[in-house]
Each structure stands twice: as structure tokens, then as C-alpha cells.
Amino acid sequence: GAVVSQHPSWVICKSGTSVKIECRSLDFQATTMFWYRQFPKQSLMLMATSNEGSKATYEQGVEKDKFLINHASLTLSTLTVTSAHPEDSSFYICSASLMWGYTFGSGTRLTVV
Amino acid sequence: QQQVKQSPQSLIVQKGGISIINCAYENTAFDYFPWYQQFPGKGPALLIAIRPDVSEKKEGRFTISFNKSAKQFSLHIMDSQPGDSATYFCAASKNSGAGSYQLTFGKGTKLSVIP
Numbered sequence: 001g002a003v004v005s006q007h008p009s010w011v012i013c014k015s016g017t018s019v020k021i022e023c024r025s026l027d028f029q030a031t032t033m034f035w036y037r038q039f040p041k042q043s044l045m046l047m048a049t050s051n052e053g054s055k056a057t058y059e060q061g062v063e064k065d066k067f068l069i070n071h072a073s074l075t076l077s078t079l080t081v082t083s084a085h086p087e088d089s090s091f092y093i094c095s096a097s098l099m100w101g102y103t104f105g106s107g108t109r110l111t112v113v
Numbered sequence: 114q115q116q117v118k119q120s121p122q123s124l125i126v127q128k129g130g131i132s133i134i135n136c137a138y139e140n141t142a143f144d145y146f147p148w149y150q151q152f153p154g155k156g157p158a159l160l161i162a163i164r165p166d167v168s169e170k171k172e173g174r175f176t177i178s179f180n181k182s183a184k185q186f187s188l189h190i191m192d193s194q195p196g197d198s199a200t201y202f203c204a205a206s207k208n209s210g211a212g213s214y215q216l217t218f219g220k221g222t223k224l225s226v227i228p
Contacts, residue, residue, distance in 0.1 A: 034216070041221075043220045091154075101162055
């Protein structure tokens, strides 16, 4: 149980376009979800915390107008990378908070060309 | 300020040996300490977790040792196998994440188990 389904698993987009990444909780309701970014051979960096029905809380240095997070329902949170640039290429991972811990999505490899 | 320090950065162990990864934390409010295993191109998967009311937890070949006074915890992988080759992250949070507390991750340890 407690599975988070993340899509797409990889995406290539042109510079200047926007990309949406979805995370769905399949068998539970996710009041809180976290979005991370991971560069090669590095740890996970928290980008933002999203709570269902309210605005996301962004970590220092993360542009909220560039990384739009929507958590409109208890089973779906989305991250939209707007006007993507090559430096936005990274591995993005979502996570949901549960009573006993956390569960992670499988990640999305974004490549901006 | 790095709140969870992890070492070593990389580790090479022979098949059948014991892999040991160490972490130290600073925030005494942390009360949940999970270890995650991550394979390339995949999200982290929970391996084992411990809370500070116990000093050791074992699940199969994986054991967490926890030293509350030293603010340290470690992962031991017994009888290491090539399939264990992955990156391991320690982490910590308050209240198991309930109430929107985020995980703080260590920098990771790349484990390579050689035949």
C-alpha cells in the first residue's frame, strides 16, 4: 500500500516550453506532498511543500513563478516547470507524508534542449 | 547548515562482507530516522527506519544502530550482495512527517558490492 505514482518518468522538452509532472497517491489521501530536485550524484533537495487546497511553501532560492505547484485534490499534486531552460534539467521526485513516514514517487527525468 | 551528515561518500565492499554507513544529526527535535535505497533513475525506497526510543532495529540483513546521546545512527548491511549496489541516504524528520515536517537528507553513500 501507500503508493505514489509519478508521471512521466522522463520527458524531453524544448527550451522555453512548459512541462507538467504529476504525482498521484493511489491508495491513500495525501494531505501533504513534497517536491524534490536531485542533480547527478547528489542528494535530494527539497523544493517545496504542498498542502491540499492551499498554496505551496517554497524553500529559499526556489522560484515559485517558475516551479508552479498545484495540490487541488487529496490524490493529485502537480509540478509545472514553466519556460524551461537547460539548467532546469534534473531529476524531480515527489513524496507524500504518511502517519508512519514517507513514500516517494519513481521520479521524472527532465531534459531541456 | 547541514543538519544530517553522512559518511562515507562511497564504499566498496566484497560480496558477503558487512557494509557500514554512518550518519550524525544536530537537531534534537528529530524523532524519525529512515534509511533509503536509491537505484539510478529511480525514486528512493524506504529500507528501514528507527525512532529514538530503541537503540537497534533489524530487518533481514539490514540493521540500524541508534545512539541518542551521541546523536548518531548507522546502517549495517550484513552479507552484502552485488544487488545491494546502490546509493543509500540517511534522513531525519520530526514527528514522522505528520504535520508537514519535511525529511532532511544526508548527502548519500554510493555502495558498490564487488563479487
